[in-house]
Amino acid sequence: MTQESHAILLTLAQMAEADRLAIQKGVPEFELMQNAGQVVADYITNRFQKCRVGVLCGPGNNGGDGFVVARLLRDAGWSVKLTFLGAREKIGQAAREHLDLWGRDDSPVNDVLEECDLLIDGLFGAGLDRDIVGTFAELIKRMNRTHKPIVAIDMPSGIDGATGNVRGVAVRAMASVSFFRLKPGHVLLPGKRYCGDVHLGQIGIPDSVLAKIPSQLWQNGPSLWTVPPYGSEGHKYSRGHCMVLSGDALSGGAARLSAMAALRAGAGLVSLFGAREALTAQAPHVTEIMLKPASIDELLADARNNCFVLGPGAGVTDELRRQVLAVIEAGRACVLDADALTAFESDPMSLFNHIHQYGAGKVVLTPHPGEFGRLFGANDKGVGKVELVRDAAQLSGAQVLLKGADTVIGAPGGRVVINANAPAILATAGSGDVLSGIIGGMLARGMSGFDAACAGAYIHGACAQRFGKEGLIASDIVAQLPDVLMAVAE
Template identity: 45%
Template sequence: MSPAASPLEILTPAEMARADALAVAAGIPVTRLMEAAGRAVARAAMRRFRPVRTLVLAGPGNNGGDGYVAARLLEQAGWPVAVAALAPPRDGAAAVAAARWRGPLRPFAPVEAARAGLVIDAVFGAGLARPVEGLVAATLAAAGGPVLAVDMPSGLDGATGQVLGHASQAALSVTFFRRKPGHLLLPGRALCGEVVLADIGLPAAVLAEVAPRCAHNQPGLWRLPPLQPDAHKYGRGHVTVVAGAGMTGAARLAAAGARRGGAGLLTLLAPDRRSAEVLRGGAPGVIVTEAPLEELLSDPRRAVWVIGPGLPAEAATLAQLRRVVVAGRAVVADAGALGAAAGDPAALSGCAVLTPHEGEFTRVFGAIGGDRLAAVRRAAATTGAVVLLKGPDTVIAAPDGRTAINDHAPAWLATGGTGDVLAGLIAALIGAGMAPFEAAAAGAWLHGEAGFACGEGLLAEDLAGRLAAARLRACGVSVAAARG
């Protein structure tokens, strides 16, 4: 059993609209869905907050309709509730919900929001396409107490997590059926506060027709290869890390990530005798060689390579990478290899996985812009490689358009060398038989899990020692149970 229990699929606002339409076509009335959504909002409010003067800011669409339902149910529970409508509902289920509201109405104005002990933001949903400005922005900004957002704070683009004009900080966001990208991508993730995912009665069967291409990166998205009773070191994968002369520590960190990530054998390819001597002073289980690249490539068991950590961003690094790719090996490219390909993404074609941070990504592929998912998808399609864009909202994209968003990472991973460990870890997972997309996604989650276990004050060299426990956690097995 996976340690994560929430659904994996992430729906764009357009896909969510499609899911709603399919449910209605299957005979589920919109009014029933709206009642369920409003009930979920009311329950979340009652669980999180004490009864206080509550103002529901209602828009003219279905998001506002959810707000009217929540207002009615909270009032029935004895809460002091009023509704401020931006505009009357246009028609349909929202109009029905508004007609059932018999409680007080207030002007849609900043002064009213300032008086409230709780503001329920039911103005616009995740599908907003225009900036929130003027009266709406001023009223939301004037909230005198915490904000509970219906779906997500008004002003957030549900597809990208970007702010359109103004979006207020929510303490709690209640969304329905499946999360949207904006719940996981920054700055949206931070502005949503705690996210409650509510079941409102949409059948899971609609997902087959919607066919979402984005997932929340959790262990259920991938499965770590089990270690078979007849396993041997070559069967577990032989990872080769190309080391540089000036920053041998980066290669050693990648080697540690690969070894603790499950690689059966690890070779460090040193550029010269002096570097080899330094590297041989490290972990005793690492093979260090100065042999020519072609000699190592003649051994087909050396199937996975890490190229970039500690290497200079120069043509010679790219030349090495191209020779390994042409030889048919799986390459995880990071750091110096990415720097050497600045402005030339075609130079990275044929790699298995690229692991840039934002600066490296921008130098190779150009500005990310406001749509992080789209930018990483384009990069993957351009190179034919899985691209893992590192950050607090890591995005992994495959050339076929599949994406995953990883939010399972502590802030203290932001320190030098942790990316080298990640590159080695991903290489080990590929060596164990995982496909590049699944290996990159699993590597990102395991890396974050190890980071959480290390705690604040983490150093890159601490991470590898926590990977074994992270693997057990991914399989749903506690360390204590494994020891028992």
Template identity: 45%
Template sequence: MELLSVSEMTCADALAVEGGGDSFALMQRAGQAVAAAAQTLAPSGDIVVVAGRGNNGGDGFIAAADLAARGRNVAVTLLCKPETLTGDAARAAKEWRGPLLPFTPESLGRPALIIDALFGAGLDREVKGEPRAMIEAINASGASVLAVDLPSGVNGNSGEAMGVAVNATRTVTFFRKKPGHLLLPGRVHCGETRVADIGIPPRVLDVIHPKTFENIPEWWRGHFPVPGIAGHKYGRGHAVVMSGGMAETGAARLAARAALRAGAGLVTVASPRDALAVNAAALTAVMVREIGTAVDFAAYLEDDRLNACVIGPGAGIGLRTRDMALTALSGPRAVVLDADALTSFADMPQTLFDAIASQPGAQAVLTPHEGEFARLFASLAGRDHALSKLERARLAAQESHAVVLIKGADTVVASPDGRASIAENAPPWLATAGAGDVLSGMIGGMLAQRVPAFEAASIAVWMHGEAARRFGPGLIAEDLADVLPNVFRDLYRRFGVVL
């Protein structure tokens, strides 16, 4: 579940070799894993291996030799002259005694399977010229495509397509996935990604200390909140969700209901007077409390059982929301700032960041979508094309001292301490009005249960995606909270919690 950057993967390889391994043996196992995957993907028909000049191509040669030995009809097309290959790739190429075709799109012919071994972790610039024409031909071929390590053209760290990238049916990577397998558009280019064990001992991770994780239950299970048998509702915390004015109360109610479903012991909607009746009429298990001004809010928050606040959904942009957020941040409680609360600080982000930094025990979570991110972190968003979503989230977390969650189909959560998670379970139909309000409420619910901010946000992101996936197309935001009990039930089973 750890994700390794390209340099961390190089380090893992080096540590495995230092620890008595052999780099060519790693390449052999990588090539054999590719050959095994090829057999499953295309049990019959011709195979063409498109090889580059680096070790990715080396893996391709090993796979070609292995598949030929299994009786498959295989040809290799190589980007350079074989005598210019060096190191392990040169050694792998020597094991190949089958046909070597010219590096032209015509050489592809009409195979059942193309093995893409052109570029892997070593891709370091835009793809142009002959490799570009070859990638375009692979994509137009109609054949199944098995990518070795990464679809050629996809940057392993950022998931960006560097000019052009192979559209793979399946990708086989080695030891651990890389961020580029999960971040968009890389994930789409990968097709289905599988990880092969090539004999790198997991203990190398003790030296590397990876800080990027696939957002899956196995990673956060140690922080998943399970109420104890002798528990009290106050033991599960009390979340407060700030409501906007009369015409904008729905978002806060969505968030409040989600906070309760996510497990908060109690949830209160803090409502301005004009919206009190509409909020009260529409809520049952969620409580309502009149809060007009930041002074009222501060007085209310003197009750230290109120341990998590959600401010932003439908809150309105401007001074009132800013004051409410700063009030929430002035004490030892967890705070989720979303939507309008983020935009309210667009002209004065430093005021927000200073307030978070001075918050005792700082457990703040900011949940921008790309537009809100650009308003709050203008300097990072301006360098948009230079920085990946993962890097932007990390830098924003450092700058704001908060956990920063950048939404999308590849939601990234980053902690000021450098850790980050990437989720890939959100279905396309989760992009629907109000889904973000539900997410901020779920994070509030997790925080109320005293889950640390980074894990609270990551757990909520995964459960939110999972709820949407289970409900299926046609989902509206109101449905999400009601699917959560099923998601909880399965997590309890998965974690061996007795129901």
């Protein structure tokens, strides 16, 4: 199996299929459940001192895993209370067998919540298809009110494993222990916040089953893409020339951040272009960045200008619309951000049709949620973020990067990647402009649109992680790029 396969995210249905294929290959369901419980028990014994443990088991296989955890911890000398909120005759055979091995009457819920120091959530896991209401909802609220550490089996109960959404109410876990592959809900918000420390263990499902499970969803990371290395015989033009459109004389900072990010990301040359008065204002602030008071048509006449970043601080104008369409029609790689997206708010199909006709996988759209809504419409039906971005990429023909703490990147063919390494300090003015520049630098170096978007999002987050403290400003992200790029290359 490739490294990329370990970044695959599986939906509940796909995970169920993985279980089925493993059983078909001769791994009994009883053994899979035993192994899952062992992974959770090992996590607990490695991270907690012996204490009184309360295991809350629901009516499905998540509860079956809980039976195993309770027995293994009891056998290891821990004090364990278990409560089973289900009926023995309604659970699966493997779960019944493990319940019998537990061999004790279950404890009242009050005793578990009040007398135990550590709680194990084995109520529902990732498989919810409806909101939690009634008795279970009240139980989860009580669990949270205890303020005791909670370890969730697979996924905190109440979190939709496919979307990360809260289904009515959800357990706030200190940690979540999942199996084989993570689920989308582990990395999508708000689910990610409820999961706590996420640990992944293997339970005997062979990696070979993935060949029969057509997944198109991954967690972002360097196993999915490669930043083009510097060639020993290369030169600055072999690493591309990234052109960044400047805003007017009073709005040039955003474009300057993008340009510096593109240069630090490894583009061989970077130029700001636009009106002469705007570039005159830029001149005192740049040294390595060139200034091109040229029209878009003049710039497109030189094939060495292989990448454009359009939108940051540009102003919403008819001229910007023309520039965007001209760059796409010329077949150049481009990043469209901020004003370059808003400029098509009244007629997004004119942009999408142009991309479908000329884009050839080189166009990256980087909207924040507001810009996304202006281009693709409001999410009135509450569609999950993955499907929302997948549909947007298909409609637009572009690579769509929906920015956020859980940035989601989609390709027109249906592939989607979730980027989950962005710390909260990235929420600062100019951060998105730097992201556009990093992606532009990657495009200039020859990466595909989708790979450049994925690499840009990951590297952007890694730069903020490396800074690692409050007070981050956008130019700090740019300053971290050389070290992060070196680490990624290694």
